[in-house]
Every structure is written in C-alpha cells, then in structure tokens.
Amino acid sequence: MGSPMAQNLIKAGCDVTVWNRTKSKCDPFISLGAKYRSSPEEVAANCDVTFAMLADPESAIDVACGKNGVLSGMGPGKGYVDISTVDGATSKMINGHIKATGALFLEAPVSGSKKPAEDGQLIFLTAAGDRSLYDSVAPLLNILGKSRFYLGEVGNGAAMKLVVNMIMGSMMASFSEGLLLSKKVGLDPNVLVEVVAQGAISAPMYSVKGPSMVKSHYPTAFPLKHQQKDLRLALGLAESVSQSTPIAAAANELYKVAKAYGLSDEDFSAVIEALKAKSDDSA
Ligand SMILES: NC(=O)C1=CN([C@@H]2O[C@H](COP(=O)(O)OP(=O)(O)OC[C@H]3O[C@@H](n4cnc5c(N)ncnc54)[C@H](OP(=O)(O)O)[C@@H]3O)[C@@H](O)[C@H]2O)C=CC1
Numbered sequence: 580m581g582s583p584m585a586q587n588l589i590k591a592g593c594d595v596t597v598w599n600r601t602k603s604k605c606d607p608f609i610s611l612g613a614k615y616r617s618s619p620e621e622v623a624a625n626c627d628v629t630f631a632m633l634a635d636p637e638s639a640i641d642v643a644c645g646k647n648g649v650l651s652g653m654g655p656g657k658g659y660v661d662i663s664t665v666d667g668a669t670s671k672m673i674n675g676h677i678k679a680t681g682a683l684f685l686e687a688p689v690s691g692s693k694k695p696a697e698d699g700q701l702i703f704l705t706a707a708g709d710r711s712l713y714d715s716v717a718p719l720l721n722i723l724g725k726s727r728f729y730l731g732e733v734g735n736g737a738a739m740k741l742v743v744n745m746i747m748g749s750m751m752a753s754f755s756e757g758l759l760l761s762k763k764v765g766l767d768p769n770v771l772v773e774v775v776a777q778g779a780i781s782a783p784m785y786s787v788k789g790p791s792m793v794k795s796h797y798p799t800a801f802p803l804k805h806q807q808k809d810l811r812l813a814l815g816l817a818e819s820v821s822q823s824t825p826i827a828a829a830a831n832e833l834y835k836v837a838k839a840y841g842l843s844d845e846d847f848s849a850v851i852e853a854l855k856a857k858s859d860d861s862a
C-alpha cells in the first residue's frame with residue numbers, strides 16, 4: 580500500500596524521501612526521482628511530514644519508537660502521519676511519544692485496497708488531538724484519497740477502521756460459505772455472483788473477487804494475514820466495551836485456520852479455502 584501512495588505523491592510533484600525495511604522496494608521510487616534515506620530517523624529528520632504505512636502494531640511501534648526510529652528525527656514544526664491499521668492503544672502510545680518531541684501526530688488509516696491506492700481513491704479515516712496537522716497535510720491526503728473523515732481524538736480513526744474491517748472480514752467469510760453451498764447443491768456459483776450483484780446485498784468486493792474465487796484464484800490486494808490481524812484487534816476493541824461480536828469471532832477462527840494452511844500472503848478471499856478444507860474433513 581505504501582508503494583502506490585509514494586508513487587502518487589512523486590507523480591504529483593511532491594518532494595518525496597523514502598525508506599523501507601527491504602531497501603530494494605525503494606528502488607523504483609528512487610528511479611522516479613525520490614530521495615532515499617537509510618533509516619526512519621533520517622527520513623523524519625529531513626522531511627517536514629513523514630508518512631508511515633506498516634504491517635501491524637508491532638512494526639508501527641518499532642519504526643516510530645525503536646532504534647533509529649522516527650522519534651529520533653522528530654521535533655517542533657514536524658508532523659507524523661501513521662496510515663497503518665493498528666489498535667487505538669498503539670496509536671495513542673505513538674501519539675504520546677511524537678507529541679513529547681514537540682511534533683504533531685495524525686492517525687490516518689485508510690479504507691480501500693491496492694487499486695484505489697494506485698488510483699488515488701483511498702478513504703482516509705483520520706483522527707488527531709491537534710487539527711492543525713490534519714489541515715496542513717490535507718492537500719497531500721487529497722492526492723492519495725477521494726474522501727476523508729476527521730474523527731476527533733486519537734484512537735477514533737483506529738476504532739473506525741477496525742469496525743469497518745470487522746464487517747468486511749465477516750462479509751467475506753459469509754460470501755465464501757454461500758459460494759461453496761451453491762456449488763454443493765448443484766448451482767453455478769458464477770450465477771450466484773451475478774444474482775448477488777443485482778440485489779440489496781451487492782458489494783463491489785463480491786463482484787470484484789467473486790469470479791476469481793470461483794476459479795480458486797486469490798491475487799493479493801489485501802493480505803489474509805492483515806485481515807486476521809484486523810479481526811483480532813476488532814475483537815479486542817469489542818471486548819474493551821463488553822460488546823458481543825459472535826459473527827466476527829467465528830470469522831476470525833476461519834481466518835486463523837486459513838493462516839494455518841499457509842494462506843497468510845494470499846488475498847483475504849482465500850479464506851474460502853479454509854471452508855473447503857473443513858468440508859473435506861467432515862466428508
Ligand atoms: N492491502 C490493503 O488492501 C490494505 C492494507 N491496509 C493496512 O495497511 C498496512 C500495510 O498493508 P500492506 O501494504 O497490504 O501490507 P504489506 O505486508 O504488503 O506491507 C507491510 C509493510 O510493513 C513493513 N514491515 C513489516 N514489518 C516490519 C518491521 N518489523 N519493521 C519495519 N517494517 C516492517 C514491510 O516491509 P518489508 O517490505 O521489508 O517487508 C512493508 O513495507 C497494514 O496495516 C494493513 O492492514 C489498509 C488498507 C488496505
């Protein structure tokens with residue numbers, strides 16, 4: 580996700596500096612004119628605003644607060660925008676450390692996957708205690724996304740993102756059950772995809788991913804391991820307020836099974852494979 584976003588900023592004429600743990604992934608951007616720095620600290624020290632797009636809470640904390648991390652390069656007049664999908668506690672912790680340097684922090688997870696990222700059509704779910712950074716990076720968010728919601732206190736953006744992805748993970752698990760059931764009772768799952776697309780439960784996700792799921796193809800847009808991470812974090816959020824989420828809990832178990840089958844880096848629609856395996860077990 581970080582790659583298409585960086586590319587869009589470069590194409591828009593922004594002065595971009597990049598860093599990634601696996602350096603080779605920076606090479607295409609260096610060819611496009613971006614500068615390269617050898618650590619998150621160096622990036623932060625040399626830029627007014629630093630964007631981060633990282634896998635999970637652990638990597639977000641490590642890159643922000645670890646050795647040669649963003650914190651060491653932060654200070655007054657600078658801003659840090661974390662786009663990674665993390666939990667509210669992680670976001671608040673990073674916010675606290677960034678603010679202590681005199682810099683500003685914006686939590687800005689996104690809805691929308693690889694294609695919307697390439698097309699600059701992401702939906703930003705932003706939240707920060709300090710609105711001035713939100714206002715100053717608005718032109719950059721407008722390059723990367725088609726809409727943005729300012730949600731107030733840090734933690735609200737993470738919570739919104741987790742609720743959205745909790746729904747998405749359950750929807751995909753349910754759709755997978757429907758595809759397999761239709762096939763088992765002698766229906767054509769391709770026709771099911773068409774029927775669903777015409778009615779009240781239509782969703783771009785079903786129309787885009789359904790045809791390839793029928794062919795057992797799962798080209799990765801949103802890695803399954805990240806969907807399971809988001810369900811796990813959403814269940815933690817629900818528990819923190821004693822909200823019952825039995826559907827999401829069941830979906831999470833299915834994604835865990837899919838991970839155990841080695842599907843972590845496939846698209847999250849590969850969760851259907853876990854159901855196929857379960858059906859085979861009980862046959
Ligand atoms: N894909 C999608 O459709 C969407 C994803 N998201 C969220 O965005 C984030 C990124 O997703 P995506 O780009 O798909 O994921 P990827 O797994 O493709 O990329 C993860 C990035 O995190 C880096 N990383 C992982 N662990 C560490 C670490 N310990 N230290 C430093 N860097 C690390 C990786 O570096 P390296 O290249 O070295 O492995 C890579 O740059 C996730 O939080 C995901 O939930 C949000 C919206 C949509």
Ligand SMILES: O=CCCC(=O)O
Pocket residue numbers: 664689690691692744801
């Ligand atoms: O976090 C990933 C979301 C993927 C999407 O919104 O299509």
